[in-house]
Amino acid sequence: xxxxxxxxxxxxxxxxxxxxxxxxxxxxxxxxxxxxxxxxxxxxxxxxxxxxxxxxxxxxxxxxxxxxxxxxxxxxxxxxxxxxxxxxxxxxxxxxxxxxxxxxxxxxxxxxxxxxxxxxxxxxxxxxxxxxxxxxxxxxxxxxxxxxxxxxxxxxxxxxxxxxxxxxxxxxxxxxxxxxxxxxxxxxxxxxxxxxx
Amino acid sequence: xxxxxxxxxxxxxxxxxxxxxxxxxxxxxxxxxxxxxxxxxxxxxxxxxxxxxxxxxxxxxxxxxxxxxxxxxxxxxxxxxxxxxxxxxxxxxxxxxxxxxxxxxxxxxxxxxxxxxxxxxxxxxxxxxxxxxxxxxxxxxxxxxxxxxxxxxxxxxxxxxxxxxxxxxxxxxxxxxxxxxxxxxxxxxxxxxxxxx
DNA sequence: GTGATAATGTACTGGTGAGTCCAATGACCA
DNA sequence: TGGTCATTGGACTCACCAGTACATTATCAC
Numbered sequence: 430x431x432x433x434x435x436x437x438x439x440x441x442x443x444x445x446x447x448x449x450x451x452x453x454x455x456x457x458x459x460x461x462x463x464x465x466x467x468x469x470x471x472x473x474x475x476x477x478x479x480x481x482x483x484x485x486x487x488x489x490x491x492x493x494x495x496x497x498x499x500x501x502x503x504x505x506x507x508x509x510x511x512x513x514x515x516x517x518x519x520x521x522x523x524x525x526x527x528x529x530x531x532x533x534x535x536x537x538x539x540x541x542x543x544x545x546x547x548x549x550x551x552x553x554x555x556x557x558x559x560x561x562x563x564x565x566x567x568x569x570x571x572x573x574x575x576x577x578x579x580x581x582x583x584x585x586x587x588x589x590x591x592x593x594x595x596x597x598x599x600x601x602x603x604x605x606x607x608x609x610x611x612x613x614x615x616x617x618x619x620x621x622x623x624x625x626x
Numbered sequence: 627x628x629x630x631x632x633x634x635x636x637x638x639x640x641x642x643x644x645x646x647x648x649x650x651x652x653x654x655x656x657x658x659x660x661x662x663x664x665x666x667x668x669x670x671x672x673x674x675x676x677x678x679x680x681x682x683x684x685x686x687x688x689x690x691x692x693x694x695x696x697x698x699x700x701x702x703x704x705x706x707x708x709x710x711x712x713x714x715x716x717x718x719x720x721x722x723x724x725x726x727x728x729x730x731x732x733x734x735x736x737x738x739x740x741x742x743x744x745x746x747x748x749x750x751x752x753x754x755x756x757x758x759x760x761x762x763x764x765x766x767x768x769x770x771x772x773x774x775x776x777x778x779x780x781x782x783x784x785x786x787x788x789x790x791x792x793x794x795x796x797x798x799x800x801x802x803x804x805x806x807x808x809x810x811x812x813x814x815x816x817x818x819x820x821x822x823x
Numbered sequence: 824g825t826g827a828t829a830a831t832g833t834a835c836t837g838g839t840g841a842g843t844c845c846a847a848t849g850a851c852c853a
Numbered sequence: 854t855g856g857t858c859a860t861t862g863g864a865c866t867c868a869c870c871a872g873t874a875c876a877t878t879a880t881c882a883c
Binding site for chain 4: 632634659660661671672674675681682
């Protein structure tokens with residue numbers, strides 16, 4: 430990375446990150462070598478270390494950032510507008526559809542099981558993502574309480590935590606089984622419990 | 627393993643499995659080499675290959691089996707006797723206590739995120755465990771429906787799947803954060819939803 | 824006890840993968 | 854146009870690790 434970065438350099442760097450992300454999704458982090466990434470992105474090891482002087486760990490952190498950024502973006506604008514039961518249902522459908530489509534290559538699964546454990550920095554990225562996601566759900570629940578859709582006696586923080594746990598577990602099972610049934614069930618039960626059914 | 631196994635040999639084999647399990651819990655599968663396992667278990671590489679002629683993969687499968695067996699056993703007798711709300715609460719408390727105590731070294735987390743992805747055989751062990759666990763929960767829910775504690779309109783399969791997803795996600799978050807709050811919340815919300823609160 | 828076989832110790836091999844070195848090429852700016 | 858620095862290519866080193874070969878010691882059956 431020297432000091433500055435030309436347009437061409439920035440493009441190469443981005444190509445490396447995305448190529449690495451794809452390889453990790455396809456074959457797992459432990460089977461993805463720097464040589465693989467170089468071959469996939471039409472670069473060489475010298476470029477990899479040129480753009481990521483701290484080596485593989487730094488590259489993986491960049492990949493984790495890239496994945497994390499897209500996970501919340503994928504759920505917008507629904508996730509930030511959970512102001513009616515229809516909106517909750519729309520968000521739920523978006524999540525299930527997205528993860529059903531991604532299947533075993535889903536970004537959240539890769540982030541939590543492959544990239545997260547790889548380094549402390551990546552673990553923090555995964556933790557920050559989870560915290561932000563949970564915060565948005567909590568906001569949605571509290572807003573629904575203020576508008577009278579959800580009873581005040583509901584523990585909003587616990588409900589948000591339970592939803593997040595259900596999503597993460599559903600995705601974990603999706604990774605192993607390829608089925609989004611558990612994810613969908615967790616969301617349905619969680620939302621039904623908010624509605625007081 | 628040759629053909630037979632003396633008492634001494636069986637003990638050594640078991641020591642290898644447990645030592646490997648501990649190392650993987652402590653430092654992750656990718657940082658655990660056969661040399662590490664040999665050193666830890668006061669053996670040598672020749673023993674490792676003597677008892678696991680198919681090599682590291684077979685050893686890891688044995689570790690996965692060992693971990694999986696203890697996960698359900700840890701929840702007994704509660705898990706097989708979910709016949710009253712008190713029993714459900716006892717089971718919930720047992721799970722939360724156990725995982726809080728295990729913290730980041732929890733067996734289920736290791737099995738799903740470290741061992742499971744390592745080979746198809748280990749993945750099957752993890753999948754079988756999940757299926758069995760879910761079956762026991764389903765039995766509990768259906769029994770409670772028959773005894774009139776849970777309304778017949780509740781989708782028992784979906785409720786069991788949601789509980790499993792919450793547990794798996796709670797454990798995943800426990801691995802990253804060290805906190806069992808999400809696990810506890812998921813169980814509380816899931817059980818409350820069964821009770822119709 | 825003795826022979827067969829299980830259990831263990833040690834030294835080695837071959838491959839792989841992260842990271843380095845240095846030379847060459849290309850782009851931008853004075 | 855010439856110089857500087859970013860960019861790229863390719864060969865190389867070094868460490869680690871799974872797996873092997875072979876020799877030695879302990880154990881069990883008869």
